[in-house]
Structure formats: structure tokens, C-alpha cells
Amino acid sequence: MSDSLTRQTCIPCSGKVPPASEAEVAELKPQIPDWDIISVEGIPQLQRVYHFSDFQTALGFTNKVGDLAEGEQHHPALLTEWGKVTVTWWTHALNGLHRNDFIMAAKTDKAAQGLTSDVMAPSHQAD
Ligand SMILES: C[C@H](O)[C@H](O)[C@H]1CNC2=NC(N)=NC(=O)C2=N1
Numbered sequence: 001m002s003d004s005l006t007r008q009t010c011i012p013c014s015g016k017v018p019p020a021s022e023a024e025v026a027e028l029k030p031q032i033p034d035w036d037i038i039s040v041e042g043i044p045q046l047q048r049v050y051h052f053s054d055f056q057t058a059l060g061f062t063n064k065v066g067d068l069a070e071g072e073q074h075h076p077a078l079l080t081e082w083g084k085v086t087v088t089w090w091t092h093a094l095n096g097l098h099r100n101d102f103i104m105a106a107k108t109d110k111a112a113q114g115l116t117s118d119v120m121a122p123s124h125q126a127d
Pocket of ligand 1: 094
């Protein structure tokens with residue numbers, strides 16, 4: 001069993017490193033079930049929208065994600081709106097997805113814990 005994504009750290013990534021294989025994506029995606037894989041101008045990206053009760057909380061979360069990004073030297077696109085933050089991860093150097101993006105998505109989920117006003121699906125509710 002692989003270690004949880006939140007306990008892993010990003011590796012420095014250059015254009016020489018291959019993007020995540022289909023098998024790797026199939027292994028990693030279930031660990032971040034609330035994220036979508038979208039395609040922007042042919043570049044696959046991980047995206048999730050988080051909901052908050054006001055702008056201040058959304059901005060606080062944005063800054064938390066910014067701190068995470070600086071710590072790992074892997075940076076997302078962040079769109080902060082009233083009560084809402086859209087986070088998008090991909091690896092610019094590869095024009096695609098790398099394990100680093102899945103690690104950061106999992107860490108982003110952890111950073112959001114206790115801050116969001118997302119309505120949780122029953123399958124994700126804690127006992
Ligand atoms: C030198 C520095 O580590 C690189 O330019 C990093 C910075 N942050 C990055 N962030 C993301 N998302 N993709 C990259 O390829 C990337 N490269």
C-alpha cells in the first residue's frame with residue numbers, strides 16, 4: 001500500500017521527467033475523489049472548487065495554499081471569489097500532470113479541512 005499523498009513531497013520537475021502514465025493516474029486519482037481532470041487547450045489539469053461562507057475565509061484558504069506551494073516549489077492557479085476558491089494544478093514544465101500535482105491536490109484538501117462550507121455527500125461524511 002502506498003503512503004498517503006499528503007505525506008509525500010514534490011520532486012523537482014523539469015521537461016526531462018515524463019508526465020504521469022495512465023496507470024499512475026488510475027492509481028492516484030481515486031485518492032483525490034473530489035477533483036476533476038479537465039483539459040485546457042489540450043493540457044490536462046486537476047481542478048476543484050471549494051466553497052466558503054465569506055470572502056475572508058476564501059482569502060485565508062488561498063494564502064494557505066500559497067504557503068504550501070512556496071514550501072514545495074510547485075504552484076497552482078488560484079481564483080479567489082466571494083465564498084469560493086478554484087484551485088488548478090498541473091506541471092507547467094511538462095504541459096501535463098505529474099505525481100506532484102496529485103500530492104498538492106491532496107495537501108490542498110487537507111488545508112481546506114474545517115474551513116469549507118461544502119455540502120458533503122453522505123459517502124464523505126465522518127461518523
Ligand atoms: C524552478 C522552479 O522550481 C520551477 O520553475 C517550478 C516552479 N513551480 C512550478 N509549478 C508548477 N505547477 N509547475 C512547474 O513546472 C513549476 N516549476
